[in-house]
Amino acid sequence: MGDFDIGAVTRRGFLASGVGATFAAGAPARAEGRSLQSLTLTAAASRAMLRGPGEPDTGLWTYDGVEPGPLIRLRQGRPARIEVNNGLPEETTVHWHGVRVPNAMDGVPGLTQPPIPPGGRFTYEFTPPDAGTFWYHSHDDGLVQIGRGLVGPLIVEEATAVAVDRDLPWMFGDWRLRADGELAAGFGNMMEDAMAGHVGGLVTLNGRAEAVQPVRAGERVRIRLINGALARMMALRFEGHRPLVVAFDGQPCEPFEPADGRLTLGPAMRIDVVLDMTGTTGRRYRVVDDFYDGLAYVAATLAYSPEVATSPARPREPVVLPPNPLPAPDLASAERRDIVIQGGMMGGGGMMGLGGMGGKATPGLGGGAVWAINGMSMTGDGAAGMAPLMTFKRGRSVVLTLKNRTAWWHPMHLHGHSFRVLTRNGVAVPHRQWQDTVLLAPRDAVECAFVADNPGDWMLHCHVMNHQVSGLMTVLRVA
Amino acid sequence: MMKSIRTAATLAFAAFAPAALAAPTHAILWKNPQCSCCEAYAAYMKAHGFDIALKPTNDLTQISAKAGVPADMEGCHTMFIDGYAFDGLVPADIVRKVLAERPQIAGVTLPGMPTGAPGMPGTKAGPLKIYAFTKDGRPPFVYAVE
Known part of the structure; x- marks a missing residue:
């Protein structure tokens, strides 16, 4: 369970159960003198408790039976092989969003590969050049397949570990559910397509509504915000805290605190923040999304444990991520x-x-x-x-x-x-x-x-x- | 841009406001939080003696579906008055007509956002067809043409 293993917490809304298996970097195979990271994903119908235990569950399409799909952790610069099996009743592909892959591995049906037929399989092979926060999702019948849950977080780890106490991927989803828990019929109509798109009414964090993130006073965490929604924009504010933005879409930036404290994420966007847990032990702090006028809501809650973090005191220097090997454009001749x-x-x-x-x-x-x-x-x-x-x-x-x-x-x-x-x-x-x-x-x-x-x-x-x-x-x- | 449209609409419609009216008719208007023509429409309705409560929602599709609006005839917002649903940019006199005649329908809709409709800039490209819909399976029919 990696970073998401927060022990035996099972209360409704806590983040533990919302995330399934984590693929840690590298099954112990060797290829070309570097360790090969090899794993399998299967897209198929399954059910998830988006609203939590005791509430009606929801029929979805997921990777490996969990919503969102399993957290994939790869190592920067090491070859990866990901076999995708299609257990859906229709064709599919997978797009490794933001990873600079060879074109044939990009997962666009027809354009870069033949779609994977039902019962079929495709093996994606690429070496991620950049460390950072990415995600993967279906790129075939995307409105329906992403809308039904075919998304997952993908982290490419830096060669040397970044000095934070914990690394917390936060993947948001957005759902329009009926009272019986099932997805409302249809993901679009002409009005929605021509306006703001299919924005739902239930926001989940790592597959769970009303998510609560346990934290400890004194710790420093890296939160990887991922907007995995079909259409919903988000503008997150961490009440009582000062998030430091360190990366956009997986690429390190010059660290800064947003002037208004708002972190705006359109669908598919990611922001990495470093957050010092300066709150009071035992208290709760809201993470509010107020993107849409008049429709602010609590997207997550930070819940401080009664104890102070036991990590050794060390100077709180700003976190600067190592740069990725991005070629610099020549603006004069562009x-x-x-x-x-x-x-x-x-x-x-x-x-x-x-x-x-x-x-x-x-x-x-x-x-x-x-x-x-x-x-x-x-x-x-x-x-x-x-x-x-x-x-x-x-x-x-x-x-x-x-x-x-x-x-x-x-x-x-x-x-x-x-x-x-x-x-x-x-x-x-x-x-x-x-x-x-x-x-x-x-x-x-x-x-x-x-x-x-x-x-x-x-x-x-x-x-x-x-x-x-x-x-x-x-x-x-x-x- | 959007603000100027709204201001212009407000001024234009204020000029046509009826001089004297009984107590304003109460309406709840559910709108997309990012759509500005709904606000221009609300201003138009206020100028015609309606008391409009604007409610932003991302769930217009479900609200209009529940109100009985056929999926392919949705307007850009859904308004409720006195048990009837008014979907899209339905002119005020048609709203009054429904409220006066009290037909056996769930409501009326002006599909899409045609230019020249109340709240929209531009001039009409043709007559506005307002359809009535029910919840009893009857197909929608033309209720009024403006």
């Missing part, structure tokens, strides 16, 4: 391109704002696509033969300006690369933020720079899954 996000309700100039889209999408309800990138809508989850919107020469520095011309929020995810967020609405973004998923508020414009060094056809899409499947997706080629 190729500059615009990515314009269009469509949705209140898109301006009409009901949907999808002007000049060509034959594929009709502005208005019933037209299929409701979003577009640069005037073109690619719907679904990926397919063979998707023509790239842009092609970049391998090794080229690229600056993309993402322009949100819609009235809605979009977490935009680029596969195969991490990018540095340079500016937002013309203002320099501080703290050296590298991300694989950048959140755009309505009307935002964000400049992102990266070196197109990973050859292949890569998805660029919104991670509000309703938006992706209804047109907010494109392909960038590196060749």
